[in-house]
Amino acid sequence: MQLTGEMLIGASAMRGTDKPVQAIEAQTGKPMEPSYGGGSAADVDRACELAWAAFDTYRETSLEDRARFLEAIASNIMDLGDALIERTMAESGLPRGRIEGERGRTTGQLRLFAEVVREGSWLEARIDPPLADRKPLPRVDLRQRHIAVGPVAVFGASNFPLAFSVAGGDTASALAAGCPVVVKAHSAHPGTSEMVGRAIQAAVQQCGLPEGTFSLLYGSGAVVGQGLVANPHIKAVGFTGSRSGGTALMKTAAARPEPIPVYAEMSSINPVFLLPHALAKRAEALGKGFVGSLTLGAGQFCTNPGLVMAAEGPDLTRFLGAATEALGGVPAQTMLTPGILKAYQEGIGKLAANKRVEKVAEGQIASGDTQGQAAIFATKAEDFIADPSMEEEVFGAASLVIRCQEVEKMKEMAEKLEGQLTATVLMEPEDMGFARALLPILERRVGRILINGFPTGVEVSHAMVHGGPYPSTSDGRTTSVGTLAIRRFLRPVCYQDFPAELLPEALRDGNPLGLWRRIDGALGKN
Ligand SMILES: NC(=O)C1=CN([C@@H]2O[C@H](COP(=O)(O)OP(=O)(O)OC[C@H]3O[C@@H](n4cnc5c(N)ncnc54)[C@H](O)[C@@H]3O)[C@@H](O)[C@H]2O)C=CC1
Numbered sequence: 001m002q003l004t005g006e007m008l009i010g011a012s013a014m015r016g017t018d019k020p021v022q023a024i025e026a027q028t029g030k031p032m033e034p035s036y037g038g039g040s041a042a043d044v045d046r047a048c049e050l051a052w053a054a055f056d057t058y059r060e061t062s063l064e065d066r067a068r069f070l071e072a073i074a075s076n077i078m079d080l081g082d083a084l085i086e087r088t089m090a091e092s093g094l095p096r097g098r099i100e101g102e103r104g105r106t107t108g109q110l111r112l113f114a115e116v117v118r119e120g121s122w123l124e125a126r127i128d129p130p131l132a133d134r135k136p137l138p139r140v141d142l143r144q145r146h147i148a149v150g151p152v153a154v155f156g157a158s159n160f161p162l163a164f165s166v167a168g169g170d171t172a173s174a175l176a177a178g179c180p181v182v183v184k185a186h187s188a189h190p191g192t193s194e195m196v197g198r199a200i201q202a203a204v205q206q207c208g209l210p211e212g213t214f215s216l217l218y219g220s221g222a223v224v225g226q227g228l229v230a231n232p233h234i235k236a237v238g239f240t241g242s243r244s245g246g247t248a249l250m251k252t253a254a255a256r257p258e259p260i261p262v263y264a265e266m267s268s269i270n271p272v273f274l275l276p277h278a279l280a281k282r283a284e285a286l287g288k289g290f291v292g293s294l295t296l297g298a299g300q301f302c303t304n305p306g307l308v309m310a311a312e313g314p315d316l317t318r319f320l321g322a323a324t325e326a327l328g329g330v331p332a333q334t335m336l337t338p339g340i341l342k343a344y345q346e347g348i349g350k351l352a353a354n355k356r357v358e359k360v361a362e363g364q365i366a367s368g369d370t371q372g373q374a375a376i377f378a379t380k381a382e383d384f385i386a387d388p389s390m391e392e393e394v395f396g397a398a399s400l401v402i403r404c405q406e407v408e409k410m411k412e413m414a415e416k417l418e419g420q421l422t423a424t425v426l427m428e429p430e431d432m433g434f435a436r437a438l439l440p441i442l443e444r445r446v447g448r449i450l451i452n453g454f455p456t457g458v459e460v461s462h463a464m465v466h467g468g469p470y471p472s473t474s475d476g477r478t479t480s481v482g483t484l485a486i487r488r489f490l491r492p493v494c495y496q497d498f499p500a501e502l503l504p505e506a507l508r509d510g511n512p513l514g515l516w517r518r519i520d521g522a523l524g525k526n
């Protein structure tokens with residue numbers, strides 16, 4: 001596909017007139033063609049107006065038509081072939097295997113949402129039949145289903161140029177719910193965004209959907225990002241990125257005459273708890289496994305294990321020894337953008353300069369100025385508690401090991417942590433008592449608790465929760481990965497005493513869509 005540098009607004013493609021955005025080849029730091037004209041306030045308005053015009057038609061597409069649309073996007077993405085993989089690799093610096101895997105995850109989640117749409121349980125249809133003879137008052141006929149909230153603004157993430165971007169989880173779940181989507185492309189990968197955006201635009205046309213079902217804009221956070229969130233036609237926001245970006249969008253959304261929800265996934269340091277028997281039994285294997293997770297994708301995962309806790313002692317020394325050896329063999333890796341590399345270097349520089357922190361291990365030295373060198377630091381529990389700056393996310397392959405004076409201290413530390421996406425407990429059966437006591441604390445603090453695994457790598461499935469209390473996300477009641485993500489973009493409507501002809505199909509007598517429905521509280525297919 002010939003990249004044009006054009007925005008996609010409904011069925012049109014046009015060059016933006018605002019300050020252009022240009023990709024930087026991650027490995028070389030050189031600009032890549034073409035440049036992408038930034039969207040203006042008028043472009044934001046046009047895309048949002050089209051999305052609003054599409055809303056009533058798109059949200060009432062049949063389950064089958066909507067599922068086919070999601071599948072058409074997936075197959076159009078596959079049809080982009082190797083050109084998509086190559087452009088994404090160049091823009092992100094991520095290796096082929098990772099990008100091919102991410103494409104599989106992206107198309108897989110679109111197909112999974114197609115299945116979800118067809119199955120229809122997300123409508124949560126409920127019928128309370130009338131009770132004409134009830135005393136003292138009769139009960140009316142009440143029926144409920146969920147409808148789409150309205151057009152959704154999606155911010156592509158820098159670190160997952162496919163799976164959390166233009167056709168990523170936020171877009172897939174919003175489209176599945178029946179919401180038109182306006183995407184703000186991440187400026188780190190505009191070429192990837194154009195390719196995927198054109199795949200979606202083509203699917204809109206192939207499926208005969210209203211043009212405003214999808215638009216794609218490039219440009220600045222100030223004009224396009226803020227403009228989208230403030231636009232009255234936008235009814236919800238999906239975001240993955242920095243805490244400062246996410247909280248800025250939350251403020252804008254809350255200050256609107258009609259406030260809207262922002263589903264922002266922001267920062268997490270994903271604590272790992274090394275329980276004593278696990279450490280005694282397999283310190284070396286755990287040290288090695290931890291380094292594998294820490295350095296995956298140059299550490300540029302929001303699930304990266306940025307904090308490790310263990311009781312001080314010889315077993316922790318063994319763990320650190322193995323981690324040091326493993327990290328010594330890890331080459332420096334290309335990072336996504338010069339800005340992310342700079343933020344990473346500042347983050348590890350701040351830890352290195354902190355008198356209460358020691359550097360215990362390093363990866364191989366970076367060559368050139370696009371790579372990040374991995375690092376492990378350590379500090380004492382008391383020092384960590386006394387210095388809140390140590391809890392800030394360092395986005396990259398860096399982790400801080402907390403030496404606790406005794407095992408019990410880990411519980412106190414867990415209580416003090418901010419909200420997190422994940423917590424990991426590495427344990428043996430003999431650690432069960434401690435794990436049981438730790439669990440309620442972790443449940444209050446995080447969205448996903450793992451036993452004897454590592455947090456990177458999020459399964460896209462029905463039971464997954466990729467979310468957590470603030471500040472890991474802006475709303476800990478939801479997930480941005482997995483099929484439950486559709487709930488973010490739905491709201492219930494109740495239909496009271498409706499004539500049959502006016503009722504939505506999902507709520508009609510005889511269950512024409514064959515849905516699971518709750519009739520007077522009982523779940524069934526009638
Ligand atoms: N925890 C996580 O999942 C991730 C965290 N990050 C963190 O974010 C840093 C910067 O990386 P980016 O991915 O570029 O994130 P970012 O938050 O700076 O940008 C993400 C998107 O939001 C927009 N944006 C940012 N601030 C905005 C504002 N005030 N108003 C309107 N729009 C705004 C940007 O234009 C971009 O499209 C990283 O160094 C890292 O610390 C980045 C990616 C994932």
Ligand SMILES: O=C(O)CCC(=O)C(=O)O
Pocket residue numbers: 157159160164240300301302303455456457458459466
């Ligand atoms: O680990 C994953 O697969 C997802 C991570 C993620 O959501 C992120 O880094 O933004």
